[in-house]
Amino acid sequence: MRTVRVAIYTRVSTEDQAKEGFSLEAQRERLEAYCLARDWSVAARYIDEGHSGRNIRRPAYQKMMAERDHWDALLVIKMDRIHRNSRNFMEMMENLQEWGKDFVSASESLDTSTAMGRFVMDIIQRIAQLESEQIGERVKMGMTQKARVGPGILGFHPPLGYDVTEGRLVPIEAEAEVVREMFDLCLSGRTLEETAAELNANGLRTKLGTSWAPIKVYRILHNPVYAGFLRWDGIVRKADHDPLVAVETFNEAQERLRSRALLSTAHAPPILLEA
Template identity: 35%
Template sequence: MRAALYIRVSTEEQAREGFSLSAQRESLAAFVRSQGWETEDLYADEGFSGKDLHRPALGRLIQGAQEKRIDVVLVWKVDRLSRRQQDVLHLIEDVFAPNGVGFRSVTEAFDTTTPAGMAMLGMLAVFAQLERATIVERSLVGMRRRILERRWTGVAPYGYRYGTDGRLAPEPKTAPWVARMYRWSAAGMGLQAIASRLMRERCPGPFGRARWHLSTVGLILRSRVYLGERQQDGEWLPFGHEPLIGAALWYRAQDAMSTRRCLG
């Protein structure tokens, strides 16, 4: 019996639940030995969500099934294959079964060759989909709560850091450079000229190194974050963090950039 071992972990699952590819791999390998099977190949998707089927290793697994190189697909849990019920059933009914490929889970008992087993599999897939929906809803609730509390979500913008209260606070080393960029732009310097000057003066970049690209400079110079605002539902609104520049300077920089674009 040629077994294809499929393992998957997303970044959020690794952080939240301690999943690891190595733990899944060891569990599947032990199961294969206990059954006296041989391993056709190991298919691993690291850092990929189970919300859809667009995964490189899964694509190779499907190809292997269609080429009749596989007798059974083995996973640690059904949700490693997908967290969407319709995707799980599609793979089993439309890809695996027509090519004579079975499907087994190490931690869940079902037999896909019987109606009762397929019903059991369907219920497991439903619960996997429900779990994902619950995770997404919790994430959205947490994000909304942070916004209401005026706490930033995601990576702090250049020139800021996270304060002890979870809100944005000026980053002492980089915040002054933001103000300089706006002054240089308002005085007529172009994006490339500003990027070159930042590198000459060894200004720390967004990733710590003194390397700058004109697109990065442009994003900073067009962002209203530096006015103490945040974009919500497509609209920029006051967010409560300390501005790094005044409104007059921000608008002068926008006017200067517009003029340079018009002049070509």
């Protein structure tokens, strides 16, 4: 029978150091005794001192994962020694499963090399998934309420023509001129292709510094933020930021967009706003 090679992982954060039983030495002694009792071989010891378990930016943790070919099972004293973030924990477990590695928590009798351990881990994964989905539902409910009544923006990156200051959209005049020029070109009868070509010929770029394409022009002309409105998940409401174009200008641009074939990559048809 092949001897199981074990990676012993111990961690202590600053807040744990004063707690009895959390010392690195105490963890190491108990884990080595656990290996001896199960006739396992200690392949390597990985120690993170003074590092939080809420993220994976830990030198010993990263080294352990990089050296996974040297061990068969990962052993910790408790699950919270390896992760205090459920999402990170589940991602680690998925990686270990993909790599054919086992996870063992000595004090919690969790061993994925056994049928019972895999059953318990499946339950833990389902609970974590349920928690994640419930959080997502609550966030969407809150965002929907904010979208309907405000105040403020909904956490998106500022669009061309604006920056975000203290939670409000504030115009950037140099970028705002580009937006106004796009609406002017649209109202003068230029196609999306012609507008994109003219902007590129004039050396004008997107918010990210890239060249213009017809779909990018469409999204600017279709975005009610430029007329002083905010849109989220089908909800459109009047906002408190300064518009870059009048509602009438925006609506006229929408009428012109309606008369043209909708781009296959566009997410929604043009909309009309009420002043």
